[in-house]
Amino acid sequence: MSHIDELLRTMTLTEKLGQLNLVTADRAITGPATDADIDAAIRAGKVGGVFNLWGREAISATQRLAREESRLRIPLLFGLDVLHGHRTIFPVPLAEAGAFDPDLWMRTARVAALEAAEDGVNLTFAPMLDVSRDPRWGRIVEGPGEDPLTASIFARAKIHGFQGDDLRSPAAIAATAKHFCGGGAATAGRDYASADISPRQLREIYLPPFRAAVLAGCAAIMPAFNCIDGAPMTAHVELLRHYLREELGFDGVVLSDYTAIGELIEHGVAGDRTEAAALALNAGVDMDMVSGVFLEHLPEALARGLVREDIIDAAVRRVLALKERLGLFDDPVRLVVSCAARTEAAQELARDCARRSIVLLTNRRILPIDKNLRRLAVIGPLADARMEMQGPWSAAGRPETCVTILEGLKAALPDCEVVHAEGVGLDRDDDCGVAGACELARRADLTVLCMGEAAYMSGEAACRATPDLPGAQQQLAQAVIATGTPNALLLVSGRPLMIGDLAESAGAIVATWFPGAMAGHAIADVLTGAFNPCARLPITWPRVTGQIPIFYAQRASGRPTDEANPFTSKYLDVAVTPLFPFGHGLSYGQASLENLRLDRERYFTGEDIGVSVDVICSEECARRETVFFFLHDRVASVARPIMELKRWRQIDLAPGERMTVSLTLGIEDLVFPGVELRPIVEPGAFDLFVGFSAAPETLLRASFSLLARPDAA
DSSP, X not given: OOXXXXXXXXXXXXXXXXXXXXXXXXXXXXXXXXXXXXXXXXXXXXXXXXXXXXXXXXXXXXXXXXXXXXXXXXXXXXXXXXXXXXXSBOOOHHHHHTTOOHHHHHHHHHHHHHHXXXXXXXXXXXXXXXOOOOTTSGGGGGSOOSOHHHHHHHHHHHHHHHHTTOTTSTTOOEEEEEEETTGGGOGGXXXXXXXXXXXXXXXIIISHHXXXXXXXXXXEEEEOSSEETTEEGGGOXXXXXXXXXXXXXXXXXXXXXXXXXXXXXXXTSOSSHHHHHHHHHHHTOOBEESSOHHHHHHHHHXXXXXXXXXXXXXXXXXXXXXXXXXXXXXXXXXXXXXXXXXXXXXXXXXXXXXXXXXXXXXXXXXXXXXXXXXXXXXXXXXXXXXXXXXOSSOTTOOGGGOOOHHHHHHHXXXXXXXXXXXXXXXXXXXXXXXXXXXXXXXXXXXXXXXXXXXXXGSSTTOOOSSOBOOTTHHHHHHHHHHTOOOEEEEXXXXXXXXXXXXXXXXXXXXXXXXXXXXXXXXXXXXXXXXXXXXXXXXXXXXXXXXXXXXXXXXXXXXXXXXXXXXXXXXXXXXXXXXXXXXXXXBOSSOEEEEEEEESOSEEETTXXXXXXXXXXXXXXXXXXXXXXXEEEESSOXXXXXXXXXXXXXXXXXXXXXXXXXXXXXXXXXXXXXXXXXXXXXXXXXXXXXXXXXXXXXXXXXXXXXXXXXXXXX
8 A cells, every 4th residue: 555545544534625725824925815823724634735935944844833743744835936036036937938048948947946945845836838919918927928839848948947857856846837728818918807718729829838838747737717618717627627637647736726716606607615616626626725615615515415535535645646756755844955156156047047038129229338438327217126126926036136227237337427317206197307317318428218117017916908108107218218318218027018109219129028136237238238139029019009919820811901902901090010029139230041941842741841041140249049930831621820930949150150050840840720629730832931030021931832641541
């Protein structure tokens, strides 16, 4: 008999349900507050895990309650939202996705896991894998953007970084892929709202990142708050049980989001908390976060025949199995020794990650900053805003260690006089400081405008119907630009912002996002040219809110846009094209693509497709370049998107260097869900597009035919 079997045999129903109970401490506020007596519940065997608690001393004391004062001495799970760093805060995930570097994604997760494990945490509620095409949605900041392939590769890298090769290692923490699924498609970009998603969209857009997470061995899955097709995800039998458990074979822990099981009553699918508990358990949810519904109401559900005890046992078994995989029965504290050298290395990684996540959107020969600059004006409410640099979900971060933009520029330009004015508040309409800021700008050789959002404006419960520059920031920017002093506009945010005419009037625009602990140094590295910017947008940037949702992989219209024909797909008042396309990002110097070729013009199904393209760097400076490879199936049984990302390659180029990038596309790149939503490959004509972004006018194109094998049935 295994250890888990022996435990199950000796457990009371209350102790079994205790293992399914995940409770919150008070170190971080991530949902409605509770007043439960956690210590007493742990002693009574009524708690399986605690989250929002960190620190070796606090966690050791709490674990001691379970190991020494409860009847069965089962260790606790300790969870935390370690989304973009723990003590060392890295750029927010949407920013980091723009690096398009899976190795970087893995390394930042590895550092976060080490720091979290050092603080006693053994479970993270990350990575967040919601594909989203709606910048109004606050939680877009937590994920990898609009593209399912990018999200899938992001999933693999993050899970490997968090979990390593062996979860029993004290330096590994269990990863939770969330929010399964479709959270990023919430109606009107509003958190917790329902999502209207077709079965095809589910298979093509929203499920692939979670499939990748399961294949990567993620320990846990968290269902989304939203409902799909009238079924809340916390009770979605088709997706949780049939797809996740049966089709994908996921045997890890499914844990609910904060109070989500009790909220099934508000969704209108449960008449009371007993029915809510039964619905979630029968759908495949193993752990109840905070609501206490499993612990309090599953006994009644069992008595009423709404659930079976073997289903309860299966959920308990999965929770205990995770604790065993983590080695908690043998080493419940999992000591990781702190190391000053590791902390220093983490800060260097945070700086490198931040500068590789900063996107140069426009540049009218303003950047890099002239080395002989004499006087620099740094203006705006985010110039010296230390706390805001971390962004949302940085519970254990140390804001006092963050480097502000002002500090970074002063350190990078020791021979330049750097002056500063806030001008306006972050979210206030008061413009009384605009005149003073403009006077500083007039007397400067260059102005750096530091605009954007406060950290609280992105993340959970931080949706914005009009995601523009808050307060009087737009007026400040317009006034400073009108002084005529050369200027660069920095956008600090967790989403694309609607910036109106600033897109044309600003001398340069830089999306810094929320860059993390080393923000100031990383931004200064990019602005001064000490680092040549290389990040690309992982999401399409709209011109105006009315274009949302907007994304590159749309399906063709029967009446494609034609400005000369009023009866085509367009707006009366704005162009249909985005302000900046997916993949957009500038560097200092230029690069070009030439000579796209395939190794053949015709292929039989199952044969590999060889692709090559030449990349040429200008003589100006070395650069890192990202080359995107998109595919289009011209005629299929189901209309395919006009472009689908299939690969990308990053290369480092010396000044004047010419390099050939070669890769192979396989049968998996041609597969799509057919009419019956089963994976199929259809012979026909295909177009391959290659470019530095998804802007159609910039892409190289090559075509090939896929033929059925002569011997195919």
